[in-house]
Amino acid sequence: MAKLSFLAGFGAGYVLGAKAGRERYEQIRRLYNSAKDDPRLQAAAGVAQARADAAVDSVKTRMGTDTGR
Numbered sequence: 889m890a891k892l893s894f895l896a897g898f899g900a901g902y903v904l905g906a907k908a909g910r911e912r913y914e915q916i917r918r919l920y921n922s923a924k925d926d927p928r929l930q931a932a933a934g935v936a937q938a939r940a941d942a943a944v945d946s947v948k949t950r951m952g953t954d955t956g957r
Contacts, residue, residue: 923929
């Protein structure tokens with residue numbers, strides 16, 4: 889059943905992607921490139937990474953498996 893769902897999703901994505909065409913692909917790619925270079929996004933990613941690292945360290949400490957990175 890999972891394989892069938894995956895194949896159906898893949899097929900739908902392929903058809904919709906083909907209909908969108910190269911122009912839409914280039915538009916999405918330009919938007920992605922401008923977004924990833926945005927300093928505000930970089931700052932938000934840094935904050936998110938720091939919070940995730942702190943959460944992992946906290947869980948490791950509670951479990952007694954702190955590796956002392």
